[in-house]
Amino acid sequence: MHRYFLPALCVSATLLGAAAPAQTVEDAWKAGIADANVAWAKRPHAILKIQDSAYLHDGDTAVLVGQKGKPGSYHWTDKPDAHGALTVSYRNKTLQVTKDGKPIDPKQIQTSIPIDTDVDVEGQPTQVAANVMGWRIFVFNQKNPDALNFKGVSYFPYDPAYRISASFKPDPKRPPHVFRTSRGTDKQFYHVGDATFVLQGKTITLPFYAGSNDPKEITDMSAFFTDNLSGGEAYGAGRYVDIDGFGKFPPKTVTIDFNDAYNPNCARSKHFTCPIAIDNIPLAMKAGEKNPHVAH
Secondary structure (H helix, E strand, C coil), X not given: CCCCCCCCCCCCCEECCEECCCCXXXXXXXHHHHHHHHHHXXXXXXXXXXXXXXXXCCCCXXXXXXXXXXXXXXXXECCCCCCCCEEEXXXXXXXXXXXXXXXXXXXXXXXXXXXXXXXXXXXXXXXXXXXXXXEEEEEEECCCHHHHCCCCCCECCCCHHXXXXXXXXXXXXXXXXXXXXCCCCEEEEEEEEEEEEEECXXXXXXXXXXXXXXXXXXXXXXXXXXXXXECCCECCCCEEXXXXXXXXXXXXXXXXXXXXXXXXXXXXXXXXXXXXXXXXXXXXXXXXXXXXXXXX
């Protein structure tokens, strides 16, 4: 449920043998933004280094084709007669990988399979339809212009008024909820409860969702929301906010920091399937990440 990158929640250090001052919430927020910028463009598997993606349902095959020495040429094809550097097939819930005509351990794809200079492949299981698991496999190009030209994420200034305490009412049935995604597919999560809080003088109830409906497995929850800024200062398809660290589910109260609200990865990359928000906060939420498609 969490974003592709994780914020730096805590930093510890020593100076001349003494412990550094405790990190404030705002300091942690700033560190998280710095880490996000690295995750978007600097890491070997940074989001904006993704050049192409293949989503495999059971029975699908994808072939990676490209010209040696030209990183920007590599892409997936599903043509049955294609021949390329790598072939991945998903059959009977089992992934098979062939490189240069020779089978290799499919576990390798979850770390990295080198293809060419500046090009490798990495993938992981993911939902390819509502409650249907398949595989998502990325091609990474270390010279991808999207990463080289990235200027960084843009957030509203930190405002402690948007860090709120909310009462939490669990949904005893924890029913499945299907969201439409940015790629026109469906993803299923579970409605695990509602958080109620007061913000800008209004009482707001916001649904939260999890990837499991087993209380023993619920360690974090996410809300997908739009607000009065969506489509303008805020991303039109909505933003996400996560809560964790609440201990045993269900908690009676939770802390929600809307300064940490972030855009789905699909706000900048077409290679993800992101749930489109349907829950609305009827306020101008001047906190969290701004719309990357609007000049600030």
